[in-house]
Amino acid sequence: EGVQPQEYTIIKMEVLQPFPPKMAVLEGKRVFLAAATLRPETMYGQTNAWVLPDGKYGAFEINETEVFVLTERAALNLAYQKYSRVPERPTCLVELTGNDLIGLKLKSPLAFNDIIYALPMLTILTDKGTGIVTSVPSDAPDDYMALHDLKSKPALRAKYGVKDEWVLPFEIVPIIDIPGFGDRAAEKVCVDLKIKSQNEKDKLAEAKRLTYLRGFTDGTIVVGEFAGKKVQEVKPLIRSKLLETGEAIMYSE
Numbered sequence: 046e047g048v049q050p051q052e053y054t055i056i057k058m059e060v061l062q063p064f065p066p067k068m069a070v071l072e073g074k075r076v077f078l079a080a081a082t083l084r085p086e087t088m089y090g091q092t093n094a095w096v097l098p099d100g101k102y103g104a105f106e107i108n109e110t111e112v113f114v115l116t117e118r119a120a121l122n123l124a125y126q127k128y129s130r131v132p133e134r135p136t137c138l139v140e141l142t143g144n145d146l147i148g149l150k151l152k153s154p155l156a157f158n159d160i161i162y163a164l165p166m167l168t169i170l171t172d173k174g175t176g177i178v179t180s181v182p183s184d185a186p187d188d189y190m191a192l193h194d195l196k197s198k199p200a201l202r203a204k205y206g207v208k209d210e211w212v213l214p215f216e217i218v219p220i221i222d223i224p225g226f227g228d229r230a231a232e233k234v235c236v237d238l239k240i241k242s243q244n245e246k247d248k249l250a251e252a253k254r255l256t257y258l259r260g261f262t263d264g265t266i267v268v269g270e271f272a273g274k275k276v277q278e279v280k281p282l283i284r285s286k287l288l289e290t291g292e293a294i295m296y297s298e
């Protein structure tokens with residue numbers, strides 16, 4: 046890790062009004078949770094966003110009208126990648142923790158769910174990407190297990206102030222078919238490996254190893270305008286589209 050640059054796509058997940066009191070200072074601006082992903086072609090299947098409850102985030106001014114919520118580290122990296130109008134020192138309009146973000150109502154590009162919510166994930170690393178992760182439980186074992194934990198453990202929801210309606214209505218959205226794995230590959234490997242929670246690091250690493258490459262090399266997208274095409278083929282097309290429409294930006298580290 047860290048040997049060669051990682052090319053992420055930052056997905057702009059728009060925070061819908063009304064903002065919570067802590068974010069009142071952002072009133073009148075367009076505010077986005079900036080989620081870093083390596084799999085832009087999976088965005089149809091988003092069910093929520095992930096934040097680290099104790100993580101430190103900031104709302105950074107990206108230009109006159111747009112604000113990104115992400116870690117300070119990522120804001121600084123981005124500033125050097127020509128998107129900020131104030132490259133040397135991105136302005137932090139308000140400091141936030143993950144707890145402040147839990148329950149935010151979001152609208153995210155390509156997602157079949159019109160509205161999704163920001164929810165707690167306990168394994169997010171603050172020194173990778175933006176510290177915000179978009180959740181695609183059909184294809185990401187980490188996302189599947191973290192959502193499964195919240196759905197199956199009322200005490201976990203209570204601990205983080207997560208309302209039932211932010212979690213329980215959200216089902217897996219099948220988006221990619223992988224021969225031998227089906228169209229809910231993450232669920233299948235997590236069940237096969239008998240993974241019990243998002244904290245089973247080694248087993249989840251194995252689950253990711255089993256699905257990630259296969260999804261990319263043998264997967265077929267079964268939804269959207271590119272339905273029937275290979276994941277390999279559509280990934281760059283979907284990424285370009287998101288970049289062109291301004292719904293995403295590039296980010297590398």
Ligand code: A2H
Binds near residue numbers: 051084172173177
């Ligand atoms: B991926 P790599 Cl569908 N902490 O996006 C923990 N995980 C993070 C993170 C952070 N700070 N920042 C990004 N990620 C996740 C989609 C996806 C992803 C699918 C399948 C696999 C997959 C939806 N979540 O990643 O260590 C993000 O989840 C499998 C590795 O830099 C991001 O892409 O290689 C991926 O990890 C980046 O991980």
